[in-house]
Amino acid sequence: MSSGLDWHDARSRAAAAAPAPVVEVVPLDLAIGRVLAEDLPTPIPLPHYASSAMDGWAVRGEAPWDLVARHALGPGEAAVIVTGGLVPTGAEAVLRAEAGRVIADRLWAVGETGRRDVDGRRHIRPAGTEAAAGEPVLHAGALLTPPRVALAAAAGADRLFVRRRPRVALVLTGDEVVEAGVPAPGMVRDSFRIALPAILDALGADVVAIHRVGDDTEATRIAVGDDPVDLVVTTGGTGGSHADQVRDAVSRLGAEVLVPSVAMRPGGPTFLARTPDRLVLGLPGNPLAAVLGLLAVGGPLLAAWTGRDVRATTVAVETPVEGRRGTTRLIPVAVRDGVATPTAHAGAAMLRGLAAADAVLVVPEGGVDAGASAAALVLPWPT
């Protein structure tokens, strides 16, 4: 395996490989977590009619008022109104229920509160105070959080134009991999079938097919090209030994290699290629190496593809972290009060280090001094 492409270059190339977004229309309940593809102007002002902010009476003119049941008030008239109710034309204020009293069919304002409600022309929410008709209330590229979808609903939307999530097939390679139970010596229990779809989901993509193949180039070629997907993520078989058939399989599909390997450790054998009809992200078989390859290269690819931000942060380190010449080191860290501590058992073939981590420290070749800050990848799952 060559030393690989520089970490930053690999990530830039991955981001640049993202295809133009495909737009689809989804109902509001399926829009949460998606990225809006077009600006959303509200067709109506928000609120779209003058409404009451309190339960009480809409009033016009001075007390006492005659109570009427009409949607137009003359001077000296009042009508019962509830919170959110349509304010009658001519109304100048809403007198709160607790600040008015009806005596012999006539309404009076009570006390200082009543006087303030009326004199201050209070508790009427005029139309258009939140947005004018035609004003965009959400912009293309917005991640559709629950309040943003609620805002779209308030503007009368039933469906939204969103970016389609990339469809992904997983191709898990390895003669020695078993999918259930306790593995015999020489066999390993699969780490990826459950974890990778969940991580890809968090990165904004949908795993729609999963293949298991042995260490066989032709079977791998067929599996990689099999499904109508946008991206294939493979595991194992990247390392350059005689059993590492994934690169050969992808080249048989006429692939252009975009990232041949990355100068990072672990995860260096990660590659990204483009066949005529799909992208292929090749992850190493070692579990930690695979997940870090996915975050390091798949992260910027899928961020650019789905219109989300690459999630990164900075953390401080208490003890110096050594760099490694020509390589970016990736170190799972626990983070407490902004200070990162490497987790134990973080070998490329292990999982405990990542299982205990809150972030992944990105150590440049010069290392990180004690007390200094360094970049860290944010893990796309709750920690």
Ligand SMILES: Nc1nc2c(c(=O)[nH]1)N[C@H]1C(S)=C(S)[C@@H](COP(=O)(O)OP(=O)(O)OC[C@H]3O[C@@H](n4cnc5c(N)ncnc54)[C@H](O)[C@@H]3O)O[C@H]1N2
């Ligand atoms: N001669 C060389 N050997 C290796 C090199 C190299 O450059 N030259 N690179 C090393 C590095 S770094 C890594 S990382 C691995 C990459 O390995 P592969 O991508 O080829 O993966 P495999 O050889 O198929 O498997 C490696 C390891 O991972 C285990 N594995 C595979 N699939 C799974 C799975 N689904 N769940 C859990 N574990 C899995 C597999 O059993 C092996 O133990 O190569 C180094 N060697």
Ligand code: MOO
């Ligand atoms: O880079 Mo490998 O990914 O060390 O295990």
